[in-house]
Amino acid sequence: MSDELTLLAEAGAAAVVAAMATDLWQATRDGVLGLFRRDAPDSAAPVGARLDEGAALVRTSAAPDDVRRALAGTWARELHELLRRDPACRVPLARLTAEVDGAFASGRAAVVLEQNNTARDSGTVFAVQHGDIHTTRRAGGATRQDPDDGPQ
Structure with missing residues (x-):
């Protein structure tokens, strides 16, 4: 079970950081916040702040892929802890990961430049x-x- 949770957390983290600074970001962010809100309603604000900080780093970095790689480990740990505390989050996290991956595969995830x-x-x-x-x-x-x- 732990290996399954680890793999799902890593896949979820990869999807989250890949969506940062793309058209998929707001929906992905909302999905992640929904998962944390399920587990602990008070955790949504600090999690949202960390997500926004990471997205801002990706958006403003000269090497956004390097920032994404660095953030992936952090989010894998966060998501693994979430899944350990609330195993019922597995299905929605897997669905969110599949949606983000599918959007990238179909070319719907354009980079947003502001x-x-x-x-x-x-x-x-x-x-x-x-x-x-x-x-x-x-x-x-x-x-x-x-x-x-x-x-x-």
């Missing part, structure tokens, strides 16, 4: 998420963007 730019006091914002943007200032403050420089 960018917020604000220009104030006559400022100008030049923003790009993928690629480069090259701008040139001309006399009088006019700016020209070269459309051949990639996505803008």
Whole structure:
């Protein structure tokens, strides 16, 4: 039984951290919180905070896969403890894991990139998420963007 719980916890942790910073994140997060809420209703807030911290680390990291690998061990332990305390969580965790894995297999889990730019006091914002943007200032403050420089 312990080996089964360990394998399920590891698979669940892999699914949770894989979903971080993707379109699947909110539903996965809600599913994990539901499991912990079943076990101990008061544990949802601290678990949610740890999930959000991990997702923020993945989202802002230059090496998100490294962060996911580091977080997987932590979440495997958390989920294993949950399964040990409440074996009835096995079925919903297995279902959540299968849903996340299935979404990745079908290509429905796109990475979510968020960018917020604000220009104030006559400022100008030049923003790009993928690629480069090259701008040139001309006399009088006019700016020209070269459309051949990639996505803008």
